[in-house]
Amino acid sequence: MDFTETQLSASYFFEGRIMKARLDEVRLPNGKTAQREVCEHVGGVGVLPLDREGNVILVRQFRYPYGETLLEIPAGKLDHGAAESAAACGARELKEETGCTAERMESLGAVYPSPGFLTEVVHLFAALDLTEGEMQPDEDEFVETVRLPIQTVERMILNDEIRDAKTIAAMYRARLAGLFG
Structure with a gap:
């Protein structure tokens, strides 16, 4: 049919x-x-930063529509024009929100956050072989980085402590891709 x-x-x-x-x-x-x-x-990008010690670097920030502070992967909108690829947007957001740069950005595919009414596509990446640096948040962005072991993040997802869809999807796809060892 x-x-x-x-x-x-x-x-x-x-x-x-x-x-x-x-x-x-x-x-x-x-x-x-x-x-x-x-x-x-406009669409967006989410980046799952994995450090060499087996930790995930997340950001804590207030999300106005929910009236809550959430723990999630660094992310941003594809709002810098057609010349910026999803990978470049991910690298930019990673630097802005965590201060890190990645030697490798591995695609984890894309997800449709709410296909019943929303056209947004979120492109997911794993950021690997990280180099630490200074955060460069946008002037209207207030974030705190949180470094947690992979198993702790997975437990928090299971316990409904992390509800952000892009974070859950990126963690699951990274697990399926064998990025957690």
């Missing part, structure tokens, strides 16, 4: 710097019509 829904119309009701919101009318596979709310997002 073909599950494709065909866009009949689109009406934008918000356009911001990193996202746009629209209401679409679509034709369903059975010929009927329905409405779909869509949030278009």
Whole structure:
């Protein structure tokens, strides 16, 4: 069966710097019509920094939509234009949020955070062979680095202490790729 829904119309009701919101009318596979709310997002990158001692470097920061301080992998938006690749964005975010640079950035694939309404694609990388340096956070960014053993991060995910989807996905993909030894 073909599950494709065909866009009949689109009406934008918000356009911001990193996202746009629209209401679409679509034709369903059975010929009927329905409405779909869509949030278009510029996309992003998440980086799983792994140090030589077997630790993950995470960042702690307040996330306004949830009203909570979260522990997550360094990440950022693909908002520097088409000339910046996902890997370059990841390297930039890693430096800004942790001060680290990576000799190797290994792709861990991409994930769709919430495909029911959001177009965002998050590209995941493992940052390996790290060199420490000075953090360079954006002026509106307040982060603290936290270095934890891989097993501790996995336990925190299992215990629902880490809920950030990109962090969970990156940890799982790194485990499947054999990056944890």
